[in-house]
Amino acid sequence: xxxxxxxxxxxxxxxxxxxxxxxxGMVQLGKKGxxxxxxxxxxxVCKVKIIFGDYKAKKMSRDHVTEQEESDDIVLACRVFPQSxxxxxxxxxxxxxxxx
Amino acid sequence: xxxxxxxxxxxxxxxxxxxxxxxxxxxDNMGLIETDRDDQGRVYLKCWxxxxxxxxxxxxxxxxGMDHMAFKVKSEQDLWHFESNVKNFGxxxxxxxAGDLKGCGERVRFVSPxxxxxxxxxxxxxxxxxxxxxxxxxxxxxxxxxxxxxxDHCLLYGNDxxxxxxxxxxxxxxxxxxxxxxxDVQVAAFLTCxxxxxxxxxxxxxxxxxxxxxxxxxxxxxxxxxxxxxxxxKDIPLDVGPTxxxxxxxxxxxxxxxxxxxxxxxxxxxxxxxxxxVLTWTTDNLGQAIFYHSRTLVDSFMGVTS
Numbered sequence: 001x002x003x004x005x006x007x008x009x010x011x012x013x014x015x016x017x018x019x020x021x022x023x024x025g026m027v028q029l030g031k032k033g034x035x036x037x038x039x040x041x042x043x044x045v046c047k048v049k050i051i052f053g054d055y056k057a058k059k060m061s062r063d064h065v066t067e068q069e070e071s072d073d074i075v076l077a078c079r080v081f082p083q084s085x086x087x088x089x090x091x092x093x094x095x096x097x098x099x100x
Numbered sequence: 101x102x103x104x105x106x107x108x109x110x111x112x113x114x115x116x117x118x119x120x121x122x123x124x125x126x127x128d129n130m131g132l133i134e135t136d137r138d139d140q141g142r143v144y145l146k147c148w149x150x151x152x153x154x155x156x157x158x159x160x161x162x163x164x165g166m167d168h169m170a171f172k173v174k175s176e177q178d179l180w181h182f183e184s185n186v187k188n189f190g191x192x193x194x195x196x197x198a199g200d201l202k203g204c205g206e207r208v209r210f211v212s213p214x215x216x217x218x219x220x221x222x223x224x225x226x227x228x229x230x231x232x233x234x235x236x237x238x239x240x241x242x243x244x245x246x247x248x249x250x251x252d253h254c255l256l257y258g259n260d261x262x263x264x265x266x267x268x269x270x271x272x273x274x275x276x277x278x279x280x281x282x283x284d285v286q287v288a289a290f291l292t293c294x295x296x297x298x299x300x301x302x303x304x305x306x307x308x309x310x311x312x313x314x315x316x317x318x319x320x321x322x323x324x325x326x327x328x329x330x331x332x333x334k335d336i337p338l339d340v341g342p343t344x345x346x347x348x349x350x351x352x353x354x355x356x357x358x359x360x361x362x363x364x365x366x367x368x369x370x371x372x373x374x375x376x377x378v379l380t381w382t383t384d385n386l387g388q389a390i391f392y393h394s395r396t397l398v399d400s401f402m403g404v405t406s
Contacts, residue, residue, distance in 0.1 A: 037404040039337035041117065042164030042360015045404055059117045061163040061360065061406070094403035 003082040007033040022077040046077040047092030054083035106293040110172035115161035121358035153203040155251035164359040164406035166311040170219040189271040214258020215308025248316035261304035282383040297348040310405035315364040
């Protein structure tokens with residue numbers, strides 16, 4: 001099954017398979033909008049809020065997603081597999097560690 | 101040169117969110133060898149060419165990151181010496197009893213000004229590198245995946261950078277091998293306790309206690325390319341590479357473990373003696389300092405830690 005993912009911050013849409021996490025779907029099609037980091041649930045830069053739609057999520061670092069956030073559909077895109085068309089809002093961002 | 105005091109990085113304890121996925125990554129894909137487990141669920145690993153029982157400890161957790169990094173010192177006397185140095189610097193220390201990590205002697209634990217937990221120990225059970233010590237073969241058979249040779253160093257992001265470097269050079273007696281400066285401000289420091297280009301490195305950051313990567317040695321550029329093949333074959337999230345660093349000259353590739361801890365495998369970096377000059381890179385040339393070929397900074401590499 002494939003589903004349509006919509007990023008409301010940018011209006012970008014892309015197709016994602018149910019076996020792909022939301023970042024893999026985005027990157028594979030050369031689309032942008034959600035920051036890409038470790039793609040393993042550990043770094044937190046791809047944090048999003050799912051506004052509409054169903055999904056399954058794998059384990060995410062508690063440093064970045066609290067239990068409360070998880071129950072409020074605030075998740076890491078790299079751990080989320082779509083079960084329907086999805087609309088999401090990007091929350092995470094990359095830090096600039098070295099300023100020059 | 102006689103090597104005394106702190107000898108080398110002894111081990112790193114990494115937090116992982118799924119122990120089975122982590123073992124597939126570190127053992128099947130990178131070539132580390134499982135040597136033990138304990139009743140806290142921790143799993144002990146070593147690279148093939150290390151004689152001590154373990155150099156990586158995987159700790160089951162609900163988050164990623166580095167629990168601590170430990171350095172091996174040459175003798176019990178050195179343990180007392182550095183414990184006293186750390187206390188005199190004004191940092192509290194704690195002794196952890198022998199056997200808390202299986203096969204490891206008593207450890208001295210403290211938190212650096214950068215917010216990372218470090219430990220020192222003098223004794224660890226030796227299990228050998230899989231080869232005889234008389235007439236040894238050059239390598240053991242049946243090593244898997246990338247065939248990582250040894251745990252080499254960590255690069256860490258921390259705050260209170262200047263005080264932290266003063267702590268490492270004065271209390272722990274490391275030497276500055278290479279640095280990045282922005283005018284008068286040091287933004288990165290590569291420190292050594294041996295003749296390696298670095299045994300640990302720190303980046304000036306606003307956040308305390310973060311892991312940028314744990315690094316493992318390979319034998320050649322060809323082995324770095326072989327690692328790159330495995331990264332794609334096994335669907336491992338790639339960060340950057342294969343390429344060469346300006347800093348340390350190492351040929352390198354970066355990727356993430358299944359919990360989001362970044363790893364590096366690298367080969368053929370530079371070396372340092374106590375009379376070598378400090379090498380300096382400037383931030384107006386930062387792209388080339390970090391990625392010598394593309395000379396372009398990568399957002400995920402600069403901004404992502406665990």
